[in-house]
Amino acid sequence: MPELFAFTDGACSGNPGPGGWGVVLEAREGETLIKSRELSGGEAETTNNRMELMAAIMALEVLERASILTVVTDSVYLKDGITGWIHGWKKNGWKTAAKKPVKNDDLWQRLDAAQARHDVTWEWIKGHAGHEQNERADKLARAEIKALKEAQAAG
Secondary structure, three states, X not given: OOEEEEEEEEEEOOOOEEEEEEEXXXXXXXXEEEEEEEEEEEEEEXXXXXXXXXXXXXXXXXXXXXXXXXXXXXXHHHHHHHHHHHHXXXXXXXXXXXXXXXXXXXXXXXXXXXXXXXXXXXXXXXXXXXXXXXXHHHHHXXXXXXXXXXXXXXX
């Protein structure tokens, strides 16, 4: 059975500002790539963290059946949030330890629901360090930002 990987990245031009997200989905058997698919999208006014979350959400939501997969991200915010902080937030009614509302709770809740369908391992890698799939996800995200800026400039 092939192993599934989702390489995710989000980017923003200005924070907030136009943002994009990118995903490279891969099915592999050992070192052999069986199948690859790319996803991307963006928003005219958003933040980098929201785009990191959207990339992971879309990677999980696009899978039609429950899957075992590894989500690879360069976002410490995403990795630490989904593997650690989220448990306390849920217990505290989506409040932080300081009793403040959790930022981006709409997307954290959506990610939590998307993750629940799957068996997910979360892996962090250093961004912009020459990791092929991470660089590709970043390019997809940045292409979305460019398209948004061009559309805004065109009026």
